[in-house]
Amino acid sequence: MEAKDKFTLGLELPTDPRWVNIAETHLEDILVDHAYCEQKAASSCISLIVLYPEKDLLVERLSPIVAEEWSHFERVLAELRKRGWSLGRQRKDEYVEKLSRVIQKGGSREQQLMEKLLMNALIEARSCERFKILWKHIPDQELAEFYHELMISEAGHYKNFLQLAKEYMPEEVVMNRWHELLEQEAEIVKGLGLRGDRMH
Ligand SMILES: [Fe+2]
Numbered sequence: 001m002e003a004k005d006k007f008t009l010g011l012e013l014p015t016d017p018r019w020v021n022i023a024e025t026h027l028e029d030i031l032v033d034h035a036y037c038e039q040k041a042a043s044s045c046i047s048l049i050v051l052y053p054e055k056d057l058l059v060e061r062l063s064p065i066v067a068e069e070w071s072h073f074e075r076v077l078a079e080l081r082k083r084g085w086s087l088g089r090q091r092k093d094e095y096v097e098k099l100s101r102v103i104q105k106g107g108s109r110e111q112q113l114m115e116k117l118l119m120n121a122l123i124e125a126r127s128c129e130r131f132k133i134l135w136k137h138i139p140d141q142e143l144a145e146f147y148h149e150l151m152i153s154e155a156g157h158y159k160n161f162l163q164l165a166k167e168y169m170p171e172e173v174v175m176n177r178w179h180e181l182l183e184q185e186a187e188i189v190k191g192l193g194l195r196g197d198r199m200h
């Protein structure tokens with residue numbers, strides 16, 4: 001049943017094309033929200049390292065991602081500063097809140113790890129999709145190039161998270177769960193509606 005028009009990274013629901021037009025007119029909100037996405041990505045990798053220090057491969061793969069996400073955070077800060085804007089307070093992240101509700105709690109330590117890794121992979125995949133849209137539509141050439149670079153970087157992270165999940169749980173289990181989560185993520189995105197002042 002591959003009749004469905006699949007697009008980047010296996011996501012089930014493409015972003016509404018009108019999103020970027022609204023996003024463009026809310027650039028300050030988008031940049032602030034984006035900065036916090038990078039901060040959360042770094043924090044999430046740090047948490048995984050602290051929770052699973054015995055897993056050498058995980059520690060080895062995620063440590064450089066922490067540094068990379070933090071450098072993204074600094075670069076978004078620079079884009080804000082360039083425009084005379086401040087970081088401002090973090091806004092409620094409904095997307096991540098809703099995603100964390102579909103993540104299964106309990107089970108073995110490895111199962112919990114798989115859930116966390118897949119949640120990270122989902123966020124990376126959706127961010128990557130949004131960066132691609134921003135790259136293609138933002139008229140500011142410098143900013144567009146930045147989004148292009150991020151699109152590539154987050155695609156790499158997405159792969160890393162998925163591969164790591166397969167290191168600690170059987171591939172079939174991971175892929176079944178991944179497909180379930182992709183469907184749930186699509187429902188979440190649909191439910192959130194169109195918000196041009198948020199990355200997700
Ligand atoms: Fe990033």
Ligand SMILES: [Fe+2]
Nearest residue numbers: 041124154157
């Ligand atoms: Fe990332």
